[in-house]
Amino acid sequence: MINRSEIDRRKTFAIISHPDAGKTTLTEKLLLFGGAINTAGAVKRNKINQTSKSDFMEIEKQRGISVATSVMAFNYGDKRINILDTPGHKDFAEDTYRTLTAVDSVILVIDSVKGVEEQTQKLMEVCRMRNTPVIIFINKMDREGKDVYDIMEEIENILKISVTPLTWPIGQGHSFKGVYDIYNEELNLFEPNKTKISEPKIKVKNLEVSSLSEFLPIPLINHLRDDIELVKGVFDPYNTELYNEGLLAPVFFGSAINNFGVSELLETFINIAPSPSSHEAVERTVFADEDTFTGFVFKIHANLDPKHRDRIAFLRICSGNFERHKFYYHSRLDKKLRFSNPLDFMANEKNIIETAWPGDVIGLYDSGNFKIGDTITEGEPLHFKGIPSFSPEIFKEMENKDPFKAKQLEKGIRQLTEEGLAQLFIQQPGNRKIIGTVGELQFEVISFRLEHEYGAKCDFRPLNIHKATWVTAQSKKELENFAQRRSSYVARDKENRLVFLASNDWDLQSTRTTFPELDFHFTSELENQKNKTVK
Structure with missing residues (x-):
């Protein structure tokens, strides 16, 4: 127990x-x-x-x-306090x-x-x-x-x-x-x-x-x-x-x-x-006092230590007891992973831990296995609800300033958008990379981090895009028809989901009227395995 x-x-x-x-x-x-x-x-x-x-x-x-969430924990009397x-x-x-x-x-x-x-x-x-x-x-x-x-x-x-x-x-x-x-x-x-x-x-x-x-x-x-x-x-x-x-x-x-x-x-x-009580998953409600371990990734941060180019996934423990060196099941990848150096954030220091309990937030060194919203369990295929992805308000095309650094730029923008700092949309033909954010300051942070952490430089060219909406349909044929007819206004996000890029409100409303069989979503939950989008 x-x-x-x-x-x-x-x-x-x-x-x-x-x-x-x-x-x-x-x-x-x-x-x-x-x-x-x-x-x-x-x-x-x-x-x-x-x-x-x-x-x-x-x-x-x-x-x-x-500009980023910090995790700090300490003991106070007989209580364990986790501050975010x-x-x-x-x-x-x-x-x-x-x-x-x-x-x-x-x-x-x-x-x-x-x-x-x-x-x-x-x-x-x-x-x-x-x-x-x-x-x-x-x-x-x-x-x-x-x-x-x-x-x-x-x-x-x-x-x-x-x-x-x-x-x-x-x-x-x-x-x-x-x-x-x-x-x-x-x-x-x-x-x-x-x-x-x-x-x-x-x-x-x-x-x-x-x-x-x-x-x-x-x-x-x-x-x-x-x-x-x-x-x-x-x-x-x-x-x-x-x-x-x-x-x-x-x-x-x-x-x-x-x-x-x-x-x-x-x-x-x-x-x-x-104290911790329960979390809702797609499959069921998970209670904190269950014996088996469950948790989900709500934040990813690359290069916390520039000398080591580390990438850390922040995991909230929902139930059970997390143990170092034990194999756990990654629901999205359908495979088992073992964590040798799980981290605890004690105020302004990182420490390797042996065990953690529901309510704790731990850091897992990540080589690219994690995305925001991923679930880790002892074997049960769960997908926790509620990790939001909002429709951006500002859209700009990313332009590479150094062709010799194309690979670094590609890696950098992928990792930064996986952190949730911005959203990445790929538009064809040409593999155009469109970055969507909720504010101008994010572009400054992205540019700064790309240069100082990945050695890549870029410019951002403003685009006349008003809103991004995720598009789903009952059949693959309906989606393909829409993508062909509105090819200049569609893109794919990192998960290959179809996204409509409307130039203004009239364009969005007109498109929804023209294609009544489609559903247009203003927000997206990052539960990729359970997402109803037809690809």
Whole structure:
């Protein structure tokens, strides 16, 4: 029987936000409070590992934003915490969306000055699609921002989710002194510290104690007492069942950069956040406490270590117990593989592991066997659901600037698109390579990585393409007829699936009317074996 205690002690979650809301800072402080790092700043300086810094991470430094999901794990008390820090920039939203399939819950960071922003809404919609439990951390309370009641109302109205505050701010902006822990009914006041944890200067269980006046102004204490009374009357009490169903979001306030509110968030999170439970496969529901091992690849990253040109597949364990050196079944390839050096990402270091449990995210060195969405089991042919591939919004033709580097360019663009950084469409005649992305910044990253990791240079020529849709039909003849009649507007993706490249909305609607027997799909799930597209 699988060790149930190993499952219960694991908390696997993603931190998501609109850019600049303080997501990476909060990640750092959770690692700091969890004892995984000693000084804040390590996450920003060494995104994934400390010993080898990749050129790709140079892009992050230059831009000052995250462009790839980082995996960090640490032990806190008797809990095993797995943090997936995701990109906030909309150009890399696909990486974030895929990461959300590999977690059991989410912490959503909101800037108290700006409130709910565009990317916040999109991320919340993805969470709602899977009923993912969400905790909200309202950050930057040390700045003059929106009224806290207005922010709470904004969250409920725009994000369409009920909220219940589990901490409450003491002041705001220049008068911000910390937070009151409603969930545990205690007050811990800390001195601001941007790099290390400071000792609390007061710990009290009762807001009526007279000693509070030694640390807080009387008007602030009275205002806090009134606020707590109002909060308990206005907002529904915390309900674990509603939170686990994704219907109720506990709300925390703080200033991650000053360490305010982080300890309260972490302590409450490990108590209420769900442990691994189940994942949906095409064939059946897979439960975490099953004896046999299952897992799926949700991310691939090439050249984490430029010196070794490694390629790592990130695998979320869904059930059973993963063991080093054991043979496992690759569902798509229909063959068995053995992994000699599986990796665990402990904060900013990579370590070889002997075993791992449901909820863990491990790295597998890959020589080209894996694609995003692949399933690994002990023999059962499973195909997990929900790994999305979105229709790109920007399309450009890739042009080789150095004919002598054609092989390197071919290899590079194949590997980068297999990571999910962009989508590759091949158009005939001429084997034209069309790259589709959701943002301009991705082309810059692709160009940079092709040159520095593969020694290939290219240009990107804009194309008049409005939308890519995957085309399926009941018969192969219908697809062939469509491909011949619209040959100038069709291509094949990496899996040889037929894709229609519409120049505008009218073109798309007209084509759908002309070919009513065809189905046009705006998104594609990367479950190639079960895909209904007729090739």
